[in-house]
Amino acid sequence: MRETILTKTQGNRAKKAWKIMIVLSILLLGMIVFSISWGTITVPWEDTVAIIGQHVPVISGYFPSVNAEFQAVVWNIRLPRVLVGVLVGAALGVSGAVMQGVFGNPLADPGIIGVSGGASFGAVTAIALGFTSLSIFIMPVFALVGALAAVSATVFLSMSRGKIPVMTLLLSGVAVSMLMGALTSGILTLMNEYRVREYLFWVVGGLDYRRWEHVYLAVGPILIGLIILCLLARHLNVLVLGEQEARSVGVPVVALRLLLLFVAAATTAMAVCVSGTIGFVGLIVPHIMRIIVGPEHRWLLPSSALAGALFLVFCDTLGRMIFPPNEIRVGIMTALLGAPYFLYLLRKTQQSGGIS
């Protein structure tokens, strides 16, 4: 009798997490269809679904044909943009959650601790040196090196006696981010083909002019990164309880931390390559999901992926809707929504004197 009650409470919590993920998936699909349909040229949502459906093998025969103009708008322009948004949002959401776990600090975020800035600097360096024409993998590799250099610098600057206090982590992150930003701007200014759009892209990320090649570039590495991080979720749970606790149950703490940080930084770097630096997604999304599904990373990471994708596509759509035909870049939208939330969190952390 008692056994059944116990398994039930366990089951209920798993069920709750599943429900939340199903709801998030449905919202995400709805958001994707809405985002593709809405614009200067409005495409009826049935047509959007039909155009996407026609490209899916096996079921393609079931969808009616749609006129060529809609085809072009949906398939060549809006769908890749939304897909890049989904990938980047998921990557940032999960990386943020992982970094918060690794640093034991709810204010860690790829943007705030300098990872995005470093990746941006690396990518711009690759472009400036003209290496990008050699192979499509050159830019991601440079971005990864930049991201790792930045996160190493931040950790090195903020570490004192084996611990990383919240405040110093944030301050070091700001310093590293500013330095990376300055270097990125400097290189862009020196480059011959310097354009405002390029500049904006690397400094305030955006999803405009994203094409299928960007999807192809990012989809593999980001999905692999997300899968690895989700597989390590149980280990992250133990790590979050503190170094001594983790060591006493046999976790190879240093190796695990480095691995998690490396994969999270690589995933972020990949996202930066196709979207520029987009801040605050990795901060807000895991924090809200932690409140909804709890701190268990096996639920938190997948739901942060879905919620990150939903949030980013939502912000991008909102940015397109406010002053049509002008667009507000998605990096600006996330900052507008994220900065107040960050300040609220910071204040709360200061008041409670630690991790809440």
Added chain:
Amino acid sequence: MTQEIITVRNTSIVLGEKTILENITCSISAGEFVGIIGPNGAGKSTLLLALRGFVPLSAGEVQLAGRPITTLSDKELARHVAYMQQEVNVGFGFTALEVVLTGRYPYLKWWQHEQAEDKAIAHRYMEFTGVEALADKSVHLMSGGEKQRVLLAKVLAQETPLIFLDEPTASLDLVYQEEIFRYCQLITKQGKTVLIVAHDLKLAAKFCSRLLLLAENTMIADGPPETVITKENLQAAYGLHAAVFMNKVTGNLDIHTYAANDDNPNKDTNVHIICGGGSGEKIIRLLYEKGYRLTLGVIQPGDADANAAEAFHLPCLLGQPFSSIDELSAQENRRKISEADWVVLSDLTYGEQNIDNLQAAFMAKKLIVIEDTPIEKRDFLEGQAIELYTKLVEMPQVTVMTFPQFITSLEKH
């Protein structure tokens, strides 16, 4: 048959420039409940960390179940020893069950999730420590006692033959402190071995089967509590002046400590105390702490004052229970009284059995009579005691005062 589970040979630990522990040797058998005690900074926690392999040894060797600790992998160590640290800050709102399940980590392959069996184990130990009902509650919302019991369940869920606890009771109320020790005692009865760093000597003495006393970077005593907790060892380790005795009420080892007074001016002053029925306890304690050389008499065996005398290891004349003072004791009492530099007569209640004490008091060279209650209320001999007492207090060598006045007069000395 006992099996040696921890072997420590000539172990030293140096951290940076500082020697923390030197030349520790001991071996611990399965089923022992070992308390590691000693003053702050003696290296208690460091010893525990070293035995778990968290701190490198600079000399010597530690073996767990016959294998050198350095040859064991992270997970093997975690399957041998469960370690509970002093302060655990469970952030991010993990539930009790989630925390306890982390104890199963050493048994899982990296890609595996906890199986039904692991969950059953977690629930079993949460039931044992009485936190089953809190399984789904966030640990950071729990009281100190609940949290420690959750962490104890986690340590037990690790199902190791050895359990190390580093001051698990530091932040707890008295009730919970005892509780943790009691759980540990139960665990050792099931054949596990527990090492606990404890700051409460009385609790350690009460529950542990063996104590290791550390001081000044080494181990100064090792053995069952009654051989480790002694006046001499406490003086050596803590610089404490202490009386160690069996508390008759609780049946436990008890410790009475007092301020150290090294150049004792009173050590050659002989004082005899005439007391009984608990009227002398506070006088005995006060004069003992001041360093006087004390004798007591005549007291009935089993009397509260007799227990106090035993606690402080004082020579005490004991009469026969429920009968008047015998001839021999009476004579001995009078000899002690006349030899003493001064004598204190406590606020005694007089009856058939002890009226001789009042008569003997006349022999004193110098007598202090403590009077907190009028003699009229202390006479059960229909005026016989009042008569004697009135005569006594009129003698020139006698001073009458209340106990507070007595304290003040001693301070002036």
